[in-house]
Amino acid sequence: MKSRKGNVLVIDDEKHLLEVIKLGFEEDGYIVDGFYDPVKAVERFDEKDYDAVISDIRMPGMSGIEVLKYCKEQNPKVVVILITAYSSVESAIESMKAGASDYITKPFRMAELLLRLGEALKMVRIEEMNINLRSEKIKEYEFIGGSGKINEIKEKIKKVAGTDSPILILGESGTGKELVANLIHYNSKRTGKFVPVNCSAFPSELLESELFGYKKGAFTGADKDKDGLFKVANRGTLFLDEISALPIGLQPKLLRAIQTMKFIPLGGTKVEQVYVRIITATNKDIETLVEKGEFREDLYYRLNVIPIYIPPLRERKEDIPILAEFFIEKISKRLNIKKKEFSRESIEKFIEYDWKGNVRELENLIERMIVLEDSDIIDMDSIPKMSKKSEMLNTLNLEMLERQAILKALERSEGKKKKAAQLLGVHPSTLYRKLTKLNIDYT
Template sequence: MAKKQSILVIDDEEAIRRSLDRILTFEGYKVVLASNGTLGLNLALQEEPDLVLLDIKMPKMDGLEVLQTMIQQGTQAPVVMISGHGTVQTAVEATKLGAFEFLEKPLDRDRLLLVVRNALERKGLQDENRELRQEVSERHQMIGQNHMLNGLKERIDRVAPTNATVLICGESGTGKELMARRLHQMSGRRGRFVQVNCAAIPQDLIESELFGHVKGAFTGAVENQAGKFQLADKGTIFLDEIGDMTLKTQAKVLRALQESEIEPVGAGKTIAVDVRVISATNKRLEELISQGEFREDLYYRLNVVPLESVPLDLRRDDIPALIEHFAQRFAAENNLPQPDFSAHALKKLCQRTYKGNIRELKNLVERMAILGEDYVLDDDAANKALASPVDFGIYETLKEFKEDTERKFLIAKLRQFEGNISRTAEAIQTPRSNLYKKLEHYTINVERDLAD
């Protein structure tokens, strides 16, 4: 059941307090009563009610003074002033100061409830917005102080409010999506941030995904459906993995960009949209162009402002801060105490290479937090985590995946048996000769690779 909303009534007249208490309690609100301004102010600050009903004319501390102090102290609750005969002028002033609304005595029950509902609704929206903003900005923070990253952040913040089309290039896991979200967040555009993963949508559906379709346009189109471009109206569309778009779709996207309008599949007419386009890729589009797989004219349209993400290898000084950030976030999101990584494990994390960039580092930190007993990472857990593949996405080919995994597996097992080839071979059930062959193939040196 939802928590009862609480209303604080501050009025020196007992009859008014009693009648408000009766009406509001009957409506299901939790009511707190205060018979003077000082008491009311204390309750407002301590109890954090959802709404305050505040009488203007009271002995000693009057309503206006209470209101001013509440605002100064940063109280979140909306305040509805109650004005008696002769204080309407003051009530109007109070709304200028920040009161939500005022009610005149004698109080009318229906108007009272209407104003109360409106005020609470606005408070709800404000709370939600505040939480959302905080959540968004925390989740999409770009952690790091490296000079290249700082330069990049500055560029992002400079282009964000311009509506310019941005193309983000860079290796996998380097924060391209994060950059796109920051661009939208700082853009001031009121619409939504809509993401399209061009690689994940089947090619025969991508046109309808992007531009929508009308009922009956194709088998399965049972209803009119808006496309991503329409959903992103007045906002931002993020075309991720743009290098994976077919030439046919590229032509349609080009047209949408040129004309600022789109044509839903089967509609036979176009719709104007106001969309800011950000695209991203980890492929070299120039190469795709020379191979005839990417349209040059589209490339120029998308690449008005190019931004390049920074590979983790070029900002290794940020690794400690990133570890701290991911550990903290993981703990907070899972309601766990923050893992206390050993100095040894931290050193290892800082020295390691990350082909999968920040994503690989993040996954590793989370894995360590889970594997570590009592969420304190010991070296054993670190070894286990380091010995297993972190993110399948970092591998391009099956061969690369198999070899990398096999190599890590062999090192971990050899470590377990302290470099003893016979015992290791026996444990992993392979002939010694084969293990030797593998060590040679992977250039694993027992002396060197097994030392910490």
């Protein structure tokens, strides 16, 4: 049984000290087992679920470092605090390297040991909570797609999440830049928050005070101190969206803050130090802005350490049916509506369409169709906007023209492939090959 405060294993070959420590922990509400023989103690460790182990370092039979290594191997989450007889720097360093949460030097006061244990257990619990939160968020921000391009991005997200390098996410509107930024944050071990800020949403002075904060009296209306987003995002991630809209006057200050992780709030005198991961995004052609002198080159290079480019949806059509299925499931669940099915034609139209608004447009359209369609099948009639011919034929993309020609031929031949091939002027085997290649399921 677990007590509220936790199960503790105490090991010390000095019987008197062992009793004192044991009693101290018990009085503070822990459930304690005490051993003066370390070999017996680790045997017991195997049998019971301990939250913490407090062990002397120098003992006959087995050293505290060996106890530490053994226990950590069995249960990496267990808190181990070692007791050293002298303030020997080497043994302290050695114990921390081997994974001790803390160490304490004899003689010590019980209150001090209780405090250290309380802190170490708190850290473990915070870390556990963070892990739970992160895995929930990773589920919430699922990045869907089966195309090679999407898989490459997924790989990259995992690879860069653990680093500090600035990341610049590029892609048209609605391709999932903010989603990717979230995923990078929640795949990292950062303990701070994910803080998004849209640089195009504020006039210059306001953006500056948003980012760096201000002190009371810095300007009219500043009637109390306010933390900037750099500080709010400390130990976390600051996501600067629409970075191309960052006023040129503010760019040197941002560059300095990113390089040094230090800044002074408006009207302040004290330098603040933070540790923040910077992710930026834009749907504009930022290189052209650099060439035109509208965006500082030095800042651009600093932000563009790791670029991630998300291609538009029309360049990865194999993702469309997968995304459509994902959204119909997700939105039906959210709206608490029985899940509808897409007709084959509607999926075909989806694949042909050019999705200028990318995944966001697809998501919104599916929501509209789910809400407006009364029957269980989502058909082309439910998509008034897309059934307009002009919108479907505005392409010069060869693959798309081919797809359209094949579909039209199949329609006219009422699904008879031999006749369709004749209409297309190709051998039926060519048609079959193309149906497979273009993933057209026409039976």
